[in-house]
Amino acid sequence: MKKILLLLPLALTLVMCKSTKRKTTATAGKISNISYSEKFKGASAAETATLLKTLDASAETKSVLVLTQNFIGGEVTVVSAGKQVYKGYPITDKGTGLAERIAISNTADTRVLDSYTGNEVVLSASDTKKYKFAYVARTGKPKPAYKVLYSTKLKVFKPKKQKTAAR
Secondary structure (H helix, E strand, C coil): CHHHHHHHHHHHHHHHCCCCCCCCCHHHCCCEEEEECCCCCECCHHHHHHHHHHHCCCCCCEEEEEECCCCECCCEEEEECCEEEEEECCECCCCCCCCEEEEEECCCCEEEEECCCCEEEEECHHHHHHCCEEEEEECCCCCCCEEEEEECCCECCCCCCCCCCCC
């Protein structure tokens, strides 16, 4: 009788627990914090045009993916419209906060596969069509693992001023 009384709470606990499914896409909101903003100082029109020309992203069907914070050299693969457009080991410049800029197609979803964390971020085509720039940053935390910021402005990535010690 004692064994039944001990097993009954254990059985009830197991029956009441649910297994959870983990989605690894940005649209699921599990590993990404997605935001849309224009509230920062953007680069000049000339700087923006130069970057778009350099990346060959001036067309309406192209957008720019910018990898920003906390990339420390793990392999990152970017697949856009079924084609691999980038495979490398981006490292964030601590002075500017910039790791890599990549031209992507905004006619299909873009996947950013990060072998360092084992996660994937999906940038939806609907968002990349509306916004020319998508900024992806690692947060350093397991959940959400990434921040995604969509904007029509190019952020300014200039070196931060060095603080001088007082004498």
